[in-house]
Amino acid sequence: MVGNATEADDDVLLRVHDLVVEIPTRHGTLRPVDRVGFTVRRGEILGVVGESGAGKSITGAAIIGLLDRPAHISGGSVTLAGTRIDGLSERELQRVRGARIGTVFQDPSTSLDPLKTIGDQLAETALAHLPITRREARERALQALVDVGIPAAAERLDAWPHQFSGGMRQRVVIALALIAEPELIIADEPTTALDVSVQAQVLTLLRRLCTDRGVGVMLVTHDMGVVAETTDRVAVLYAGRVAEIGPTRQVLTDAAHPYTRGLMGSTPDTSPDRDIGDRLVQIPGAMPGLTAVPAGCAFHPRCPSAMSICAMREPPVTVLGDTAVRCWLHEDL
Amino acid sequence: MSHAADTTADKTADDTLSVTGQASARGDTDDVLVEVRGLTRRFDVSSAWLNRVVRREGKRILTAVDGVEFDVKRGETYALVGESGSGKSTIAKMVVGLLEPSAGHVCIDGTDPAGAERAAMRALRRRIQMIFQDPYASLNPRWRVADIVGEPIRMFDLARGEAVGKRVGALLEQVGLSVGDATKYPHEFSGGQRQRIGIARALASEPELIVCDEPTSALDVSVQAQVLNLMRDLQRDLGLTYLFITHDLSVVRYMADTIGVLYLGRLVESAPREALFTRPAHPYTRMLLDAAPRLDGFGRVHATDGGEVPDPIDPPSGCHYHPRCPVATQRCEREYPPRRQVGGSEVACFEAERIRQY
Numbered sequence: 001m002v003g004n005a006t007e008a009d010d011d012v013l014l015r016v017h018d019l020v021v022e023i024p025t026r027h028g029t030l031r032p033v034d035r036v037g038f039t040v041r042r043g044e045i046l047g048v049v050g051e052s053g054a055g056k057s058i059t060g061a062a063i064i065g066l067l068d069r070p071a072h073i074s075g076g077s078v079t080l081a082g083t084r085i086d087g088l089s090e091r092e093l094q095r096v097r098g099a100r101i102g103t104v105f106q107d108p109s110t111s112l113d114p115l116k117t118i119g120d121q122l123a124e125t126a127l128a129h130l131p132i133t134r135r136e137a138r139e140r141a142l143q144a145l146v147d148v149g150i151p152a153a154a155e156r157l158d159a160w161p162h163q164f165s166g167g168m169r170q171r172v173v174i175a176l177a178l179i180a181e182p183e184l185i186i187a188d189e190p191t192t193a194l195d196v197s198v199q200a201q202v203l204t205l206l207r208r209l210c211t212d213r214g215v216g217v218m219l220v221t222h223d224m225g226v227v228a229e230t231t232d233r234v235a236v237l238y239a240g241r242v243a244e245i246g247p248t249r250q251v252l253t254d255a256a257h258p259y260t261r262g263l264m265g266s267t268p269d270t271s272p273d274r275d276i277g278d279r280l281v282q283i284p285g286a287m288p289g290l291t292a293v294p295a296g297c298a299f300h301p302r303c304p305s306a307m308s309i310c311a312m313r314e315p316p317v318t319v320l321g322d323t324a325v326r327c328w329l330h331e332d333l
Numbered sequence: 334m335s336h337a338a339d340t341t342a343d344k345t346a347d348d349t350l351s352v353t354g355q356a357s358a359r360g361d362t363d364d365v366l367v368e369v370r371g372l373t374r375r376f377d378v379s380s381a382w383l384n385r386v387v388r389r390e391g392k393r394i395l396t397a398v399d400g401v402e403f404d405v406k407r408g409e410t411y412a413l414v415g416e417s418g419s420g421k422s423t424i425a426k427m428v429v430g431l432l433e434p435s436a437g438h439v440c441i442d443g444t445d446p447a448g449a450e451r452a453a454m455r456a457l458r459r460r461i462q463m464i465f466q467d468p469y470a471s472l473n474p475r476w477r478v479a480d481i482v483g484e485p486i487r488m489f490d491l492a493r494g495e496a497v498g499k500r501v502g503a504l505l506e507q508v509g510l511s512v513g514d515a516t517k518y519p520h521e522f523s524g525g526q527r528q529r530i531g532i533a534r535a536l537a538s539e540p541e542l543i544v545c546d547e548p549t550s551a552l553d554v555s556v557q558a559q560v561l562n563l564m565r566d567l568q569r570d571l572g573l574t575y576l577f578i579t580h581d582l583s584v585v586r587y588m589a590d591t592i593g594v595l596y597l598g599r600l601v602e603s604a605p606r607e608a609l610f611t612r613p614a615h616p617y618t619r620m621l622l623d624a625a626p627r628l629d630g631f632g633r634v635h636a637t638d639g640g641e642v643p644d645p646i647d648p649p650s651g652c653h654y655h656p657r658c659p660v661a662t663q664r665c666e667r668e669y670p671p672r673r674q675v676g677g678s679e680v681a682c683f684e685a686e687r688i689r690q691y
Contacts, residue, residue, distance in 0.1 A: 051553035167641045195416035195642060200624040200635040222553065225626025229633050249631050264628060266558030268583040271627035272611065280558035280587065286523045
């Protein structure tokens with residue numbers, strides 16, 4: 001997808017271009033990610049939003065080279081600060097992960113080693129990626145805990161993961177992702193397992209780190225409210241394809257794709273300024289499975305505005321100001 | 334409850350027909366179907382006896398639900414909202430009689446499920462059903478849909494022979510599935526369709542009260558919207574009463590008539606929907622509302638307290654919320670505030686009036 005082809009290149013941290021992920025099976029080849037493209041700039045949070053089966057997590061996994069076999073990248077490119085990182089060997093990728101790209105996953109307990117103290121885990125990660133001494137690594141570990149807002153950080157350096165609450169654990173995971181000073185963070189549903197009050201704290205933290213350090217963040221989520229409050233730009237994924245991408249406010253308030261409009265309408269909201277109305281907007285049906293992606297526009301069987309061409313040909317990318325959309329409604333036919 | 338007896342008599346009369354008879358009761362706003370008083374549940378979470386002796390530990394008691402009181406009016410939706418450890422699911426289990434209270438009671442149309450005789454309990458069971466969170470775990474994978482939905486009909490002898498199949502077909506259509514789906518197995522359906530099967534099964538015994546424990550938390554938003562709309566339609570058409578358990582305030586705003594907010598096992602605020610969302614009286618409710626993401630909250634800064642729900646085994650003294658509360662006084666550390674009326678809310682807070690101002 002185009003998006004930002006014209007902007008200055010040195011501002012772009014991550015460029016994903018026409019990325020295709022395929023899974024060969026006995027019944028044919030599945031395409032969970034189909035020509036996905038977007039960019040993440042320094043100091044920017046890009047939201048990647050979609051329902052289950054949209055391909056958002058697998059896109060993140062493809063970028064950091066953590067696809068489960070037999071899934072593999074079969075087309076397109078991933079460029080980090082001007083250097084291609086798709087097709088690197090596992091050894092080279094290990095150097096990229098942690099050092100240049102930090103990751104935060106949904107469940108903080110799976111990202112931490114239960115048999116090592118928090119301090120040791122942080123220090124080891126720092127040592128693995130930075131040319132520093134053990135002592136410096138320990139100091140850095142302490143600073144990292146302070147940075148993510150862990151109270152009494154010095155005492156908690158020797159604590160074990162199980163002694164932390166869920167929210168504190170996710171802060172530690174963020175500290176772990178940041179300790180080697182990566183340029184990019186990929187956060188996959190980082191607050192989905194957390195209570196709403198803790199979610200707000202963790203997202204505020206992510207936002208602040210992004211502004212203060214100029215880190216780029218790719219935030220994968222299913223929650224349109226989180227997208228609205230946390231991200232600068234958003235890519236809406238449907239059936240492995242980018243339906244629409246653009247500045248968050250514009251996409252959410254004046255959606256160009258019927259799927260984005262449907263998503264917004266079906267999301268219940270607590271905003272005092274929004275009339276909740278009597279009924280939520282219903283999108284009929286559900287996201288298609290990978291074995292049964294409809295021809296043409298994948299959304300057409302559920303689309304209230306579908307035309308005959310939608311079932312036959314996949315819509316091209318239409319650029320409308322800052323947004324880009326794949327929908328026949330925006331093409332002159 | 335004085336009117337309990339005649340309502341029950343009413344019920345048996347049109348038992349085998351349908352539940353439309355209840356619709357007449359809906360207009361009566363004072364008609365309470367579920368009465369919960371002083372409901373308390375403690376769990377013993379101690380280590381094994383020998384370990385306790387060796388380590389010289391005492392018993393550890395978790396008070397999951399602590400003196401909770403509320404009424405659910407007939408034909409309405411009462412929502413219990415809370416974060417993890419609030420005791421919301423424990424309350425749901427006690428209301429349907431899956432768990433006995435340690436103290437206090439639940440009264441459903443005059444009958445206490447915990448103390449009821451066998452026959453009375455069986456009659457009550459038919460009138461209360463439950464919808465669960467995980468549509469993948471709550472349906473028997475080896476049963477066909479016809480058997481899953483048909484079981485309560487046979488159980489309670491609501492129909493026999495061919496009539497069972499007809500009733501199943503009607504129920505499936507009522508929840509937006511087709512008659513032909515009856516011969517399929519649960520794995521042939523998507524998550525949203527499975528939840529529809531769960532709803533059809535719950536409706537099969539023609540209940541009055543459905544306890545819904547996070548019914549849409551496992552579903553995608555577009556599917557959640559379908560299920561929530563369906564549940565509202567069914568409530569309108571069948572005069573159902575819902576006890577709706579959730580952690581999600583936005584869903585509550587769409588579904589509930591009255592909302593109870595739980596914090597560490599205690600009901601801190603209970604209010605009609607509009608009052609709760611426009612003028613929350615408890616500082617915790619206020620914080621929850623602020624923390625919930627909004628679709629129009631572009632770049633919004635949250636006023637979160639930086640705290641988290643503490644360990645329920647060792648909760649703070651006095652008002653459990655006081656360590657996180659922006660308006661807490663010394664009194665809040667010592668005493669648990671009694672419930673009182675402030676504005677449209679019933680609230681357990683000494684400083685509720687100040688909350689309105691800051």
